[in-house]
Amino acid sequence: MSAASNQFPANGNGAPRPVAIAVEHIWKRYGDFEAVKDVNFSVTEGEIFGLLGPNGAGKSTLIRMMTTLIPVTKGKAIVGGHDVSKDPDDVRRIIGVIPQALTSDQDLTVYENLSIYAKLYSVPRGIREKSIAEVLEAVDLTEWRDAQTKTLSGGMRRRLEIARGLVHNPRIFFLDEPTTGLDPVSRIAVWEMLNKLKATRNLTMLLTTHYMEEADKLCDRIAIVDHGNLVALGTPVELKNSVAGANVVEVKFDRDDEAWPGRLEGMEGVTSVQPEGSGFYRVITKSGSKTTMQIVELAASLGETLTSLSVQNTTLDDVFIHYTGRQLRDEQVKPVFSMPPRPGARP
């Protein structure tokens, strides 16, 4: 785990902010399968905290334990000062939850959806209308108040879900992959809206995502989760700095050769080399410019041709590779089902 894991953001006076969520040695088992293994982290008030990881990493299981949806096998989760196992109702009163799926009723209007949830959260009749008007304003859906939910676009429906989770003015907001399935424009709109909500409502937010860019732009701190383990935790900058190399050089040789990884690793300042196939390599280095020069010189001396060469700063993608040993996008494209080989066919 990253060394930055126990450092919380400070408030304006320099004192550490109070803890909103504390997860202590939490485990979740389904039979023999361990979905979450001994995870620890804390989220301070007013912070946007991201759980980053591929599908099946245990992010949703973690969020479901914290929101009282599934029981904790072992360990403790304190949300807003209440133990999720002992005082689930107290936890439910102070949290807002946006599930992964779009679950607002399509046959109902925007207002009706919000009104029903306001009643479910026992928002007093006297302030119900005001509260609905405020959340509609916050998510820019005021003019769609009486529209049937099925007539809204995907982005607008996601905004309605966010409004639904805010209608009772919660202190802590859980969002399970809030932008999954949205187009890039809608995704950016949701990010802007969440930042605005954080600023205006002093909300503590915990979100799960498998989008590196989302975690980078939105979160104050990020926890990388893989195979049920929390493998790294820190601010985006801290996580990037925790990777040994400062730059990533991406190089593609015209002719692939088994000797390339060894040659690249032998260069000065290079900390790791990741073969991507077909002569393409990602080289993590302390000095991008020096390594670039070395690669060009090496290729010239061997009479090899470079198809492409680029230098970039470390990204969360590199951080993820560093801590998990693989790329996040590899997990996204892994097929759920693959056809069995045809009988008699050669491998």
Added chain:
Amino acid sequence: MNRMSAIIEREMRKFFRSPMLMIMSLMMPILQLVIIGNAFGGKIVGTHVGVVDYDHGPQAVKLREAFDAVAVNIKTFSAIEYQSEVQAREDVRTGKIDAAIIIPAQYSRRVYAEDAPKLGFVVDNSDLFTSSALEGEMQSLVDALNAPVVQPRLTTTIALEVVELYPYVNYLKYLLPMTVALAMYISVMIGGGMLYIDDKARGVHEGYLVTPITKFELVFGLNIAGAIKAVLSGVCLTVIGSLVAGLGVVFHPMILLQMLCLIIAGSIAFNGMMFLLMVRVDDPLVPRAMFGILNVLLLYPSGAMYPTASFPKWMQVLSVVDPFTYVIHGFKSILLKDGGFTAIKYDLAFLLVFGVSTLLIATPLFKRTL
């Protein structure tokens, strides 16, 4: 209570925004009433009976005049002349005619001589309904012919005098209780079973579970909403079905009140049963698969179509615990017999106890977590 009413409000708004759902839950029972009621309830008319007359005497003429009277009046069959018994038998076998009557030679002479006159009747008994109707009609004709021309002053034979307590009940009216019960069952199956599991699968319940709503509020909210939908279906079908079946009695305020009580009790029982069956189900295919099985398992043993007294013992046991039995018995007592609350008190009691019991069993089984 506020949270429970929110669940009911959501369910009812959704129900009223889905007109197809409402139409489907009403259409099927009405179609069943009209189709089955007319298919099974009507008298047999327009069949054809071949007549092979080897006698041609006055008694044969008398018999054929009786056939003509039937063809003109009650129209059960019309007579078709045949010259050969062989041809008539062949035509019965091939389905050209439904039966054939053979008037043997010397028939008139034997009648006058009181020498055991006989008529042959060839019938296609592969069709039980038609053959029974024709046999019955022929027997009454023969009985009429056997009756003495001058009735004796004192009859020596025993006569059974039948007193019918209620007006004639045709099959359409007989089926109406089943139709109303079926409408309630379909409404519960769709509104309480399929939509409940679909909502679970879509994550709607996940949304409920993260709110402070209690298990009791959630279970009773869902069940009250389901029961209201079933009551609405039951009331609609009672009114529409009564108009279709010609049962004006239903519009009497007292009958309407009794029906409403029974519909409410039946809806609670059906909904409780459905919730108990579905409380741990997550797969949306399960309620769809169960729909047909439950329909057969509950409707037929209830005595909706045939009296339970004709069932084998195991089916009679099934009918005792089947809520359909009590709903249908109650509806029949009200609609066909005007029995009042006295006639339905045990039905009401069973249905309410059944509904509350199933809900009490289902509530602890309901998982407050995923």
